[in-house]
Amino acid sequence: MKKKIYLIPGFMNNEKLWSRLIPLFDDAYEFIHLEIPLKNSFDEIVDVLNEKIKDEKINLLGFSLGGYISCYFGLKYPKRVNKILAVACTPANLSEEECIKRREAIEFTKKFGFKGLSRKKVLSLVEPKNQNDEELINVILQMYIDVGEEAFYSQFNATIIREDLSEKLINSNLNLAFMYANEDRLVSSKFMEEFSLKAKNIEFTQIEAQTHMLPLERAKEVKEKIIQWF
Template identity: 40%
Template sequence: MKKRVYLITGFMCDERIWSKVEALLQDSYEFIHIPIPNENSFEKIVEKIDIDDENINLIGFSLGGYIASYYALNNFSKINKVLVISSTLCSLNSDEIKQRQNALKLTKEYGFSILNDKKIKTLIENKDDKNLIALIKDMYKNSGKELFLNLLTATTYRKDLSQNLINSNINFNFLYSKDDILLNKNWLMNMKENKKFLFECIKSSSHMIPLEKADYLKDYITRIIN
C-alpha cells in the first residue's frame, strides 16, 4: 500500500509545481493536493483545510510551507511528519510589508499583471530555461487576480512560528537552497541551534526546488518519510 503524502503549493502556484517529483515517486506514494483556499484571512485559510487522516505526512512549498506548519501546529495529534520546502516560518520585515502593500494598491488601481522574466529569474537557478519561466508565468496567470489580492491580504502580517515549533513535539524538517533570496537567513541560523529539527541545505540559489531540484527532492522525501 502506498503511503499518502499531502502537498500544499506556494504563492500563486498550482499542482504543476509538484509535477516533476510526482513523476519520480508515483510508484511509491499517493500524492494528494491541497490547494490554498481563496480566503482573505490566514485563519480562514487554515480553517478551510480539512485533511481526513490520522497519520499525516505534509509537505509545503514556500508560502505552503508556512501554511502546512500552521496547520500542523493546530492539528498536532494527526501529524506524522512535516516537510517545509523553501520557506522560513517568520514574520515579514518592514520592507517586505511595504512592497506587498504597494502591490495591493497598484493591483486594485491598475489591474492584475503577471510576473515578468526579470522577477522570475531571481527565483530560479537556470535563468536560461525558457520552459521553466513560461510555466511559472502560466501558474501565476491562472491563479488570477482574486487569489493574488486575497493571499497578499491574508499573509502579509504573519507571526513568527519559532516558539510554537520549539514547544511542539511535531517532526519538522526543512529543505532549502543556500542562496535563496526569499529566505530569512537569521531565522534559519537561530532555528538550526535547536537540534530537534532537521535542516538540509542545497548548494543552489533556486527557490523553485520542486521544479529545479526534483531528483534531490525525490531522495529527500524518500529519506524523511520512510
C-alpha cells in the same frame, strides 16, 4: 500500502509546481495536491484545510508559503499530523518594509489591474544556469496567471499578518523538517542557521543552490529528502 503525502504549493503556484517532482516516484507513493483556500488569514486557511482533508493523520509537504501554512496547520491541529516537510520556507514574520511593499502591491493591482509576473522577476527566482530553460520559465509564468486575481489578493492579505512561528515550533512535538537552498534570496540563511541552533527537535537540510523553485529545479534532491523523511 501507498505512502500518501499532501502537497501545499507556494504563493500563486498550482499543481504545475510538482510537474518535475511527482514523475520521479513509483506507485509506492500517492501525492494529493491541495490548493491554498481563498481566505484572508492563516487561521481561516488551515481551518478550511482541516475540514477538507478526510484522512485522520497526514503527511504534509509545503513549498514556500505552503511550508508556512503546513507549519501553522501542524501547530493548530497537531493530532492530525504525522510528519511535515517545509521546502524553501522560513517560519519567520515579515519585516515592516516587506509589509509595506505588499500593501503597495495590492493597491497598485487594484488601480492598474492584475497582470502576470515579469520575466525579470521569474529569472530572479531560478538558478542562473536555468535562465534559458524556456519550459521552466513558462511554467512559473503560467502558474501565476492560472491561479488568478482572487487568489493574489487572498494570499497577499493573509501573508501581511504573519507571525514568527519559530518559538512555537521549537516548543512543539511536531515531526518537522526544513529543506532550503543556501543562496535562495527569499529564504534568510542567517535566520535558518540561528533557528537550527535552537531547534534541536527539528531537522534542517541546506543544499548548495541559487534557486527558490526547488521542486522544479532540484527535483531529484527534493525526491531524496521526501524518501528519507517520510
